[in-house]
Amino acid sequence: MQQFANPARFLKLAQALLLPVWVAALVAFAAGLYMALVTAPPDYQQGETVRIMFVHVPAAWMALMVYTAMALASASAAIFRHPLADMAAKAAAPIGAMFCFLALVTGSLWGKPMWGAWWVWDARLTSMFVLFLLYLGYMAVWQAIEDPHRAALIARIVAIAGFINVPIVKFSVDWWNSLHQGASVFRMGGPTIDERMLWPLLIMALAYMLLFAGLLLIAMRSEITSRKIRQLQLAGLAGR
Amino acid sequence: MDLNAAHVAFVIAAYLASFAGLAALVLYILLRDRKLKRQVSALDAKKDGRHG
Numbered sequence: 001m002q003q004f005a006n007p008a009r010f011l012k013l014a015q016a017l018l019l020p021v022w023v024a025a026l027v028a029f030a031a032g033l034y035m036a037l038v039t040a041p042p043d044y045q046q047g048e049t050v051r052i053m054f055v056h057v058p059a060a061w062m063a064l065m066v067y068t069a070m071a072l073a074s075a076s077a078a079i080f081r082h083p084l085a086d087m088a089a090k091a092a093a094p095i096g097a098m099f100c101f102l103a104l105v106t107g108s109l110w111g112k113p114m115w116g117a118w119w120v121w122d123a124r125l126t127s128m129f130v131l132f133l134l135y136l137g138y139m140a141v142w143q144a145i146e147d148p149h150r151a152a153l154i155a156r157i158v159a160i161a162g163f164i165n166v167p168i169v170k171f172s173v174d175w176w177n178s179l180h181q182g183a184s185v186f187r188m189g190g191p192t193i194d195e196r197m198l199w200p201l202l203i204m205a206l207a208y209m210l211l212f213a214g215l216l217l218i219a220m221r222s223e224i225t226s227r228k229i230r231q232l233q234l235a236g237l238a239g240r
Numbered sequence: 241m242d243l244n245a246a247h248v249a250f251v252i253a254a255y256l257a258s259f260a261g262l263a264a265l266v267l268y269i270l271l272r273d274r275k276l277k278r279q280v281s282a283l284d285a286k287k288d289g290r291h292g
Contacts (some may be wrong), residue, residue: 037241037255048245055258098265105261106254113247215266218273225276232283 005083007224014217021214028207035200043197050197052110057185058205060103062212063131064166066096070138071163074156084220086152087227089159090142091219095212097135104128115179123172124180131169134162148230 036054043050070089077085107125108118119125138158145151168175173182185191191198242248 042242042245047247048241048251049247051241051251052254055254059258094268095265098261102258102261105257109250109254109257113250211262211266215269219269222269222273222276225273225280229276229280229283232280232287236283236287 007084010084011221011224014221018214018217021210021217025207025210025214028203028210032200032204032207036204040197040200041194046114049110049113052106053197054200054204056103056106056110057201058208059099059106060128061205062208063096063100063103063128064169065209066092066099066212067131067134067159067163068166070096070159071166074159077152078156078160086156087220087223088216089138090155091223092212092216093135093139093142095215095219097132097139099208099212100128100132100135104132120179122179123176124169124178127165127169127172130165131162134158134165138162148227 032054036051040051040054042048070092073085073089073092076082077089104125107128111120112118138155141155141158142151145154170183172178173180184193185198185201193201241251
């Protein structure tokens, strides 16, 4: 990873990767949506409402994955002083926040017809809402603190400390009595979900992952540009 | 998908919300990148003008 510590090298790599990642994301979305809306059968209990799962579950997985990546990047910035690690975590935050928001909204749209309520203060839903607040808090730190070194330090603490919520979200359905269904894909003993539903779910998850990769590359490029602007502005001030 | 099935409006709303959310995110990131690129080239031009 250290060889990509050089922003110029990273930008070159990002430029080469962007087009293939976007093309792969578009193909995965097209295939995933076709399978989710056309070939996947309705559920014997939930009927057509089960199709919400194909946008809800990948968004929730990505919200957890992105926060984990942010915590790892923050730890890497603190331990190895990797110059791009803070930028990667900062760039990933709005993307993860949007995935988390979409998981909450689509979950609510599933909850109303299935549970009869838009929202319940259930362990899974509440811990997911806390994850959304952690994303907002992390982004607020970067916005509120002008000195980038101080902001990076506090943002790292928020990302690393907030990571404790990730296993709480994942295992909330096992640790507490929950209305939310338990794990049916990533569980000991293999998935319990029918293959005709599993494949569209996995392909949609791949599409979300590729979209994240494409957006992260652009957002990191923006962070590098933003840092360059700050340096140029400071140099301009010093030169006066 | 059976468009006459019960609760199908919730399914459509979930897909529309996801599309709108992801499209807004893509637009935000692309527009911010473009704005910053423009800013940096303006600053670079200013710097070159001063040194040239």
